[in-house]
Amino acid sequence: MKRLLIMFFSFFKIGSFTFGGGYAMIPLIEAEVVSKKKWLSKEDFLDIVVISQTFPGALVVNCSLFIGYRIGGPLGAIIGLLGVVLPSFFIILCIAVFFMKFRQYYYVNLIFKGISAAVPVLVLIAVVSLSKSLKKNYANFIVILLSIVSILFFKVHPVIVILLSGLYGVIFLGKKVK
Template structure:
């Protein structure tokens, strides 16, 4: 795949600039751009990178951009992707810092955010359905993400521990009871 570095930078800069909420809210936009439009990755490669990016320390959006860029164009692509996705946020933070006092108690800005916050929740939740299909979540194994969510939200268990334990248990289960993936 011969991906133009300037095109990569612009793509990630657009993703970074037009995604309110950052992080997981970027997933559906990244998937549409990277998988559907640009075809830099397959859906499966994208989901694999999503899992790695989530379990890698650091900012999620940067992790996604660096892994996608690296997959498409090597180390330079990873750097370009990271810079592209981060630049709009850096510029926005600088502008907000310059005008913070003027907007701090602006009733109109607060009302805008009252509408934006619930929309961001939907943007974060939407990729879960796509990920569930890719991960082959069924009635048989749906308890795993449910228990993981409860452990993380109710008991403060680190997602890293969840991933490690689930990986070990999945490996052991596969050794004890090998099964045909087509039945899931």
């Protein structure tokens, strides 16, 4: 039970101080569960992130469910979920109640502009961190390149790219895994 409480407060801390959504939280979650607490290996964490992206819903919610389940079973999944969701719930509730009263203030606007400028950097850190555990080979490079080109230039929906990448893995990489 102590481990589950530690996990709850770890996710609660991450959920409380990370702006920008799931991708901005990924490096912080990785640092906590892989590097600091050593609950998961880097490879297991990457697998959880990939699986979480393929399920409907918010990435960080799915990650917290899978990580929590891995650490503490069904109760761990619920505790992980609550840990990451409750801070956002309380913050949004406070913003909804008080934000409109303070939105016109100059410094409040500057704070939000500063936060929004940091979010793309956090997403970039997540990409760099996740790419470190990816095998460096031509097949992965081609999948990455085709995914980027499809999404940016041909406006293919990311879900289609994920499904096609998964299909590629089953057809072409399934024979190599034993």
